[in-house]
Amino acid sequence: MKKSMLSIKQSYIVCVIGIVVLFGILMGVCETGMVSLYVKGIIMTCCIAVIMTTSLNLTIGVLGQLTLGCCGFEAIGAYSAALLSKLLIANGVVMNDTLRFLLVTVAGGLVACVFGVLIGIPALRLHGDYLAIITLGFGEIIRVVIQNLKIAGGEGLDKGQQGQALIGIDRLANLYVVFWITVITVVLLFMFARSRYGRAVKAIRDDEIAAGASGINITYMKVLVFAISAFFAGIAGGIFAQYIGALTPSMAGWLQSINYVIMVVFGGMGSLTGSIVSAVGLTILPELLRAFSDYRMLVYSVVLVLIMIFRPQGIFGNWEFSLPKAINRIFYPKGKKGAKADTTETAEAKEAKHE
Amino acid sequence: MSEPILKAEHLGITFGGLKAVSDFNMTINKGELVGLIGPNGAGKTTVFNLLTGVYQPTEGAFYLDGKKMNGKKTYQVVRAGIARTFQNIRLFKQMTVEENVLVAFNESFTYKMGGAIFRTPRFWKQENDMHAKAIDLLHIFGLEGLANTEAANLPYGAQRKLEIARALATGMKLLLLDEPAAGMNPTETEDLLNCINTIRDRFGIAILLIEHDMSLVMNVCQRIQVLDYGRTIASGLPEEIANNPQVISAYLGADDDTESEEAN
Numbered sequence: 001m002k003k004s005m006l007s008i009k010q011s012y013i014v015c016v017i018g019i020v021v022l023f024g025i026l027m028g029v030c031e032t033g034m035v036s037l038y039v040k041g042i043i044m045t046c047c048i049a050v051i052m053t054t055s056l057n058l059t060i061g062v063l064g065q066l067t068l069g070c071c072g073f074e075a076i077g078a079y080s081a082a083l084l085s086k087l088l089i090a091n092g093v094v095m096n097d098t099l100r101f102l103l104v105t106v107a108g109g110l111v112a113c114v115f116g117v118l119i120g121i122p123a124l125r126l127h128g129d130y131l132a133i134i135t136l137g138f139g140e141i142i143r144v145v146i147q148n149l150k151i152a153g154g155e156g157l158d159k160g161q162q163g164q165a166l167i168g169i170d171r172l173a174n175l176y177v178v179f180w181i182t183v184i185t186v187v188l189l190f191m192f193a194r195s196r197y198g199r200a201v202k203a204i205r206d207d208e209i210a211a212g213a214s215g216i217n218i219t220y221m222k223v224l225v226f227a228i229s230a231f232f233a234g235i236a237g238g239i240f241a242q243y244i245g246a247l248t249p250s251m252a253g254w255l256q257s258i259n260y261v262i263m264v265v266f267g268g269m270g271s272l273t274g275s276i277v278s279a280v281g282l283t284i285l286p287e288l289l290r291a292f293s294d295y296r297m298l299v300y301s302v303v304l305v306l307i308m309i310f311r312p313q314g315i316f317g318n319w320e321f322s323l324p325k326a327i328n329r330i331f332y333p334k335g336k337k338g339a340k341a342d343t344t345e346t347a348e349a350k351e352a353k354h355e
Numbered sequence: 356m357s358e359p360i361l362k363a364e365h366l367g368i369t370f371g372g373l374k375a376v377s378d379f380n381m382t383i384n385k386g387e388l389v390g391l392i393g394p395n396g397a398g399k400t401t402v403f404n405l406l407t408g409v410y411q412p413t414e415g416a417f418y419l420d421g422k423k424m425n426g427k428k429t430y431q432v433v434r435a436g437i438a439r440t441f442q443n444i445r446l447f448k449q450m451t452v453e454e455n456v457l458v459a460f461n462e463s464f465t466y467k468m469g470g471a472i473f474r475t476p477r478f479w480k481q482e483n484d485m486h487a488k489a490i491d492l493l494h495i496f497g498l499e500g501l502a503n504t505e506a507a508n509l510p511y512g513a514q515r516k517l518e519i520a521r522a523l524a525t526g527m528k529l530l531l532l533d534e535p536a537a538g539m540n541p542t543e544t545e546d547l548l549n550c551i552n553t554i555r556d557r558f559g560i561a562i563l564l565i566e567h568d569m570s571l572v573m574n575v576c577q578r579i580q581v582l583d584y585g586r587t588i589a590s591g592l593p594e595e596i597a598n599n600p601q602v603i604s605a606y607l608g609a610d611d612d613t614e615s616e617e618a619n
Binding site for chain 2: 008188191192195196197199200202203205206207209210211212213214215216217218270318
């Protein structure tokens with residue numbers, strides 16, 4: 001089966017090369033000054049969107065549970081990271097910038113993860129529409145609490161008055177570091193999805209009762225996936241906080257969450273590469289349409305409607321792009337199947353981002 | 356004689372005021388094939404749901420290999436050794452045939468999240484071993500050629516077989532089959548029964564079979580228990596059951612008016 005095709009090891013190497021080439025392109029255009037600060041900002045936003053969308057896809061597409069509260073977790077991560085960053089500076093902790101950025105970001109992810117478990121345990125007892133509504137509710141609770149929390153710039157929970165934005169966060173987000181965080185996120189999600197864990201999760205999506213009857217601990221798996229999604233949403237939030245430098249509670253709003261759900265559905269539920277493409281595409285599209293100023297959101301919605309009419313399963317459906325498979329098809333057209341491990345499809349999909 | 360695989364004592368469940376099953380007693384020994392029959396709504400599937408932890412019994416208890424199973428969740432019961440199939444087929448439709456089986460192997464894997472993420476040698480070894488085991492299992496059912504087909508695209512008979520294969524993959528001691536021959540033509544049914552006999556002999560497991568078709572049950576089961584309105588009305592060898600007046604009246608409608616409403 002393996003002869004004349006890429007072996008597993010070779011597939012991995014191909015993927016790594018793909019990612020490194022991609023990083024080279026990124027570094028090239030940034031270092032030679034080919035792109036403006038504005039474009040770098042868009043690339044950064046793309047990376048955040050990719051982390052949010054792929055991790056959300058794990059819950060919506062792979063586990064099959066519709067949640068509308070992902071931005072609540074993003075906000076928790078963002079605010080935790082921002083506060084920790086301020087705390088470190090206030091206490092005069094001296095640290096390498098990159099190290100501090102990573103520490104603060106991961107801490108944001110962990111806090112979001114804890115909340116993911118706390119909210120997931122009661123919420124995941126519900127299914128379908130009910131789960132969507134309860135997660136929507138939790139998202140709003142998070143927003144309102146942050147709005148009023150004193151340490152987050154509010155007036156205190158008992159005052160009920162809208163606070164101000166949290167400002168003056170150290171802007172440490174570096175595009176190269178964020179790029180590698182994005183790569184690691186996507187790789188981790190792939191490894192998870194292509195293992196016994198991923199199979200169990202997909203089984204729950206396809207038939208919960210049968211999954212239970214096959215010996216899978218459904219509650220555990222659901223909360224696990226929910227926590228992983230929340231963790232990466234928190235990471236994305238942490239990056240966002242340290243990129244923008246100021247936070248407002250509106251980032252936890254449900255409109256934002258729906259935006260990411262649109263990206264997931266648009267790219268294809270269950271397809272992580274689809275999520276990458278749609279996250280990048282839908283982040284860039286409104287920017288490209290800036291020339292049309294007033295009409296750009298109109299065009300954006302028309303594009304969404306058209307895609308949903310002609311590709312209701314999303315751009316990729318549940319198909320995953322794989323660089324090794326593509327190479328096999330080009331160089332060994334006879335072989336029917338690629339090597340077993342086609343893990344890091346990241347490469348090609350991200351290329352789309354830079355073209 | 357050794358401990359029976361399954362022993363149910365005075366098992367019963369009440370939904371509100373309705374006694375769906377009451378005083379259900381059953382013993383199944385290793386390698387035995389027992390039939391559970393009864394008219395529609397008699398409580399057969401409820402018994403299955405009780406034995407697999409879907410419902411918790413409101414009275415009585417059941418034991419697997421002498422261990423009490425009350426209060427366990429479905430996945431715990433399955434890991435302990437009771438697996439089932441469903442009346443209306445429940446496969447993981449968007450997954451391949453092989454993946455369906457691999458899901459049930461889940462508990463045989465020992466690699467953890469770290470192993471999955473870093474793709475350790477242990478990960479590859481186990482994945483490859485399980486792949487081989489899954490193909491072996493599919494081979495028994497003649498499904499190995501369809502290993503990479505999506506389960507939803509299988510013909511009906513093959514879907515039924517895959518469900519049984521998946522149940523076997525959990526490594527159970529007792530297999531509960533809920534109307535495996537429903538909707539099958541006579542050839543498919545015969546094929547399936549051969550399959551059931553093969554796996555029983557090969558794996559040395561006990562099987563509890565729900566079937567509507569009396570003649571079919573009479574052919575394969577060593578013992579039969581008959582349910583009606585949640586109560587056991589008869590139990591014994593196939594010949595005894597076939598001639599039992601109570602059973603005949605439950606199936607064909609009684610002459611006296613006691614059970615005339617649901618008789619057919």
